[in-house]
Amino acid sequence: MGKALSRIGSSLCGVGVTVIDGNKYIKHRQLGEGAFSYVDEIEDIKDGKLYALKRIICHDSKSEKEAVAEAKATQSLSSKHIIKCRSFEVFKKAPYSEVWLVLEYYDKGTLWDHFQKLKSENKVLKFNEIVRLFRGIVEGVNAIHEAGMVHRDLKPANILLGAENCPVICDLGSLAEASVKISTKKEAQTLEDLASERCTLPYRAPELLSVPVGDYITTSTDIWSLGCILYSLVYLEGPFDSVWLKGDSVHLAVQSAKFDTQKLDELSGPLKALVEQMLDQDPKYRPPADLVNRRLEEII
Numbered sequence: 122m123g124k125a126l127s128r129i130g131s132s133l134c135g136v137g138v139t140v141i142d143g144n145k146y147i148k149h150r151q152l153g154e155g156a157f158s159y160v161d162e163i164e165d166i167k168d169g170k171l172y173a174l175k176r177i178i179c180h181d182s183k184s185e186k187e188a189v190a191e192a193k194a195t196q197s198l199s200s201k202h203i204i205k206c207r208s209f210e211v212f213k214k215a216p217y218s219e220v221w222l223v224l225e226y227y228d229k230g231t232l233w234d235h236f237q238k239l240k241s242e243n244k245v246l247k248f249n250e251i252v253r254l255f256r257g258i259v260e261g262v263n264a265i266h267e268a269g270m271v272h273r274d275l276k277p278a279n280i281l282l283g284a285e286n287c288p289v290i291c292d293l294g295s296l297a298e299a300s301v302k303i304s305t306k307k308e309a310q311t312l313e314d315l316a317s318e319r320c321t322l323p324y325r326a327p328e329l330l331s332v333p334v335g336d337y338i339t340t341s342t343d344i345w346s347l348g349c350i351l352y353s354l355v356y357l358e359g360p361f362d363s364v365w366l367k368g369d370s371v372h373l374a375v376q377s378a379k380f381d382t383q384k385l386d387e388l389s390g391p392l393k394a395l396v397e398q399m400l401d402q403d404p405k406y407r408p409p410a411d412l413v414n415r416r417l418e419e420i421i
C-alpha cells in the first residue's frame with residue numbers, strides 16, 4: 122500500500138515489472154476501458170499465468186472507498202459465475218488515487234462481443250445454448266442476492282466468457298445493499314441520480330428510472346435486467362437497445378413495456394412467459410433468481 126503512483130504507473134507503461142501485493146507482473150496489452158477505469162492484460166512473471174488488471178481512477182475519498190468495496194466484494198463472493206479477484210492495492214498520489222484489482226483473466230471477451238460476432242456471421246444462439254448461458258448468469262446473480270447484495274448493472278457487456286463459454290459476471294462497481302427503503306423525496310432523487318450514473322439505461326428497471334417514495338428498492342431491479350439479458354440471448358440485443366441507439370425515450374419504451382416478441386414466440390412459449398414475468402412493471406411480481414432457475418429447469 123501507499124507506493125508512489127508515478128513510479129508504479131511508469132513501470133507498467135514501459136518494459137518494467139510492476140509489483141502488486143507482493144507479486145511481480147509485466148503488462149501485455151489493454152483489454153478494455155470503462156468510464157473510470159482501464160483494464161490491461163498482465164502476466165505473473167513467476168508462473169506465466171495471465172490476469173486482468175483493472176485500474177480504477179479515484180478523484181476523491183468517496184470513489185476510493187467505493188473502488189475498495191468493489192475489490193472486497195469481488196473477493197468475498199464465491200461462485201464460478203462471478204469474477205474473482207486475486208488481490209488488490211491502493212496507490213495514493215494527491216490529489217487522487219488508483220485502486221488496482223488483479224482479476225482472473227477471461228480470454229473470450231464479453232457476451233456482447235459474442236453477439237456482435239454472431240450477428241456478423243448471420244447466426245443466432247441455439248435454444249440449448251441460450252438456456253445454458255442464462256442458467257449460469259442466474260446462478261451468479263443468485264449468489265449475489267444470497268449474500269444480501271444487488272448488482273444493479275447487469276448487461277451483456279458485463280458478462281465475460283471463460284473456458285467453454287462459461288458466463289462470468291464482472292464489474293461489481295455498482296453493487297449495493299439488496300433492499301433499501303426510500304422514505305423521502307430527497308432519498309428518491311439521490312438514488313435516481315446514482316442509477317443514472319451507474320446503471321446502464323436500456324437495462325435499468327422502471328423503479329430506478331423513477332424512484333417511488335415510501336417503498337423498498339430490492340433485488341427485483343436485477344431481475345428486470347435479467348429479463349433484458351434473456352431477451353438479448355434470443356435477439357442478440359436487449360429489448361430497449363434499439364430505442365436507446367435511435368435516441369428515442371427509453372423511459373417511455375420501458376414504461377409501456379413495448380418490445381417485439383415474435384422470435385420468442387417462435388422459439389419457446391415458456392421462455393417468452395419467463396421474459397414477460399421478469400419484465401413486469403411491478404417489481405413485486407418479478408420472480409426471484411432462485412425461482413427463475415427452477416423455471417429454467419422446468420423449461421429444459
Ligand SMILES: Nc1ncnc2c1ncn2[C@@H]1O[C@H](COP(=O)(O)OP(=O)(O)OP(=O)(O)O)[C@@H](O)[C@H]1O
Binds near residue numbers: 154158159160
Ligand atoms: N477479468 C477480465 N478478463 C478479461 N477482460 C476483462 C476482465 N475484466 C474486464 N475486462 C474487459 O474490460 C472491460 C471493462 O471492464 P469493467 O466493465 O469491469 O470496467 P468498468 O470501468 O466498470 O466499465 P464500464 O464503465 O463500461 O461499466 C470489459 O468490458 C471487458 O472487455
